[in-house]
Amino acid sequence: MQKYIILFSIFFIISCNSQGKRPIPGETEYQKEENIRFKDASISPLKKKDLKKFKGLDFFPVDTTFIVTAKLTRTENAPIFEMATTTDRKPLYKEFGKLNFTLKGKNLELTIYQSQDDTRDEKYKNYLFLPFTDNTSGDESYGGGRYMDVMTTDISKKNTVVLNFNNTYNPYCAYNDKYSCPLTPRKNHLDIEIKAGIKVFKKH
Known part of the structure; x- marks a missing residue:
């Protein structure tokens, strides 16, 4: 995150x-x-x-059609689990809920998570973690998936939240293999091309 x-x-x-x-x-x-x-x-x-040699990150063109309102269904009594990473590190997470939204005429769902380390940190206790892959992963975007930060403070009283896929980012592992990064769960694959946000980084 x-x-x-x-x-x-x-x-x-x-x-x-x-x-x-x-x-x-x-x-x-x-x-x-x-x-x-x-x-x-x-x-x-x-x-x-x-x-x-850095001159700027490569992004897809900004596309407002990739800004959607999602319905959040919170997961009650979700167990704490060890999330797999690119290394032996096993950070603790909890499933926060399911996000359902429509994009390009498709009904889609993503699971959003909450880092248990973040809940103990005053600066980051409102952060939620949304990793995903899509049909550009491994080609135009990073194969390990992309991340989006969602704030609990942005969730409405009606349990809706705006997802802006233009504001996605790559895990640090996409740039440097010294980092340990959470792996995107398989259930968070979107069967659609998300041509918004950060593109794959071309290393020198």
């Missing part, structure tokens, strides 16, 4: 550009913030050789 709070303001971005520096790439503020973070050597997951 992304746990870096971007401290750069729009004013900072504008002031940098006004001083003749290269404009921050990205169609949206989300994309610009991601590119700023990845360019920062102190927090970037990129390997040194990739960081030197």
